[in-house]
Amino acid sequence: MAFLELVEVTKSYGGKKSAVENVNVAIESGEFFVLVGPSGCGKSTILRLIAGLEPLTSGYVLIDGQVANDWPPHARRLSMVFQNYALYPHLTVEQNMRIVLQAQKVPKEEQVKRCMEAAELLGLTDVLQRKPRELSGGQRQRVALGRAIVAQTPLCLMDEPLSNLDAKLRAKMRSELRRLQRQLGMTVIYVTHDQTEAMTMADRMMILHDGRPQQIGSPLDVYNSPDNTFVASFIGTPPMNLAEAHVLEHSLLLQNERPIRLMGRSLPKAERVTVGLRPEHIDRAESGEEHVTAQVSHIEWLGNETLVTFELAKNLYWTARWNGQWRIRLGEVVPLAFDEQALLFFDERGKRIGAPSIKREEVRVRQ
């Protein structure tokens, strides 16, 4: 049985479009589940609906198989880490962690014990008596985490917990957070707009756009088989190269001007499609190999790899990702080979041809 289920969850604030529409997902115990999407896509709203901070417009939230729609936040046995950490500025680190336990009437020795354990785990032992304003950003973030840990709730909701940290610390905290979550066996629902965080941390993730779920799956599934062009362009840096194309007999015509001959790849039946290809699937053609030529319009040397952008057709720029450092000049014309097995085709509405439709997860609502 799934630990937390959302069934046809919809939230509308009275406007024409709902903030969240028809979200169906079942989250397993111990899972690290990421909600990812651009800002304003409704991911934080979903988190607040799960926490019970806002009422649902329709649908069900099930916790341990029971409908929890009307449960107040504290009855849902969860903890939440806020983006701004929501630490009480007038309380010390220790008091900030213990206040949760005081509200739940945990005995005092137990409070101190849990607090010490969490502090040890997070390396906060030396700063227990300090106020939040005397801490660094990273330490504050840990205190917020500590508050979730001492509560010992089975479910922890995290709303962009790393986005106020600098890039280096964020990268470090990503793995640390994941390690902690595994160690404590917590179920985490994690909201982020950062697809790198989603890719690196998630067991499974849900990509959201305009309040509508686009795809649910493991990071690699989503990366390799995006269900639609939004997911294709949202996940991965640099994003997947996309282009409108006419389907001809043995070739594709990109933007009415650039033909690409395909040797062994079967083509979809549609007349017009959107073609997608990840940057790592564009290579330099060896002599004699089937190739297209294109002019270099932009180069980024990252040290271990080089990102080269070509103008394939008018206003159609595709980026290739090559390992190592390449001596290449702007304006140079380069022969390119596309890995045609890696090509993805999307229909006119942006849906990947051959992708399964988002199926409603099997849910039984017991009321």
Added chain:
Amino acid sequence: MNERVSPVFPPAPWSVRTKRAARQAAMKSWLEGMVYLFPSLLLFGVFLFYPLGRTMYLSVFHTDYQGQPTEFAGLAHFVALLQDDSFWHSLKATILFAALTVPTTVAVSFGLALLVHETRKGIGIFRTIFASTMGMSVGVASVIWMFMYNPAIGIINRLLSAIGGVPVSWLLDQDTALYAVAAATIWMNIGLTFLLLLAGLQNIDPSLYESARIAGMSYWRQLWTVTVPLLSPTLFFVTTVSLIQALQTFGQIDFLTKGGPVEATNVFVYAIYREAFVNYQFGSASAQAIVLFLIIALVTFLQFRFAERKVHYQ
């Protein structure tokens, strides 16, 4: 091409820079600062520093009817004050007045601010209504209350007699006058205090309350552990300002009771006013003003020294 050009600068000529040059630079920076400060120094000087100095000066002189000093009096005025029953009575009335108005004003405003803040609906209407007394001058407000307190036609006595009570001459009775003026003052001061506290409440990060709700804190616990500590800078500010205001009350006394009956409402500033402009004892009035200045300075100092410890600035 292999010639390396390293940027070697000659050592800074510290020796050249004499003490005199340093002093000149400091002087220049001081002058520059003074130019920026000049407008406010001028205003403060004309309206604050000069009157304060003049008051101190007058407090040690006997004066004529025009307020011109005639004869050096030393500390005679201060000694006379301390031996004057009416001075002590006035001090008592002022303290009682402050004790009646300050806590009530802050408590009622806090309650109203909480109500408006938590009842999101119609916040604009209620905010305007509760803050409206702020836009009313002391004169207008006093006239309104004067009518309400009128023994014959006032609404308060009418309501009282409607429920079978005995009419009271609110402002003319020694025992009720100070309370009546205090009630009117609370009403007048609620507007600004309410608005400041509401602004303070709206400044508190809502995620702190959400976090408290998830933890399962009750409403009163949230009020005590989140709202009050985070509002404490504003609470401290409005208490300090209200207290200073209460110690300086003048307008409503002049309109409603003129310090009477039998000095029951003869608060400090009103006593000073009477001494100076009714009795033409400018020297003695100045001495009294200096005493009030010292009292307010002391009270404010004590507040900062002790109450501010309980204030949590973010």
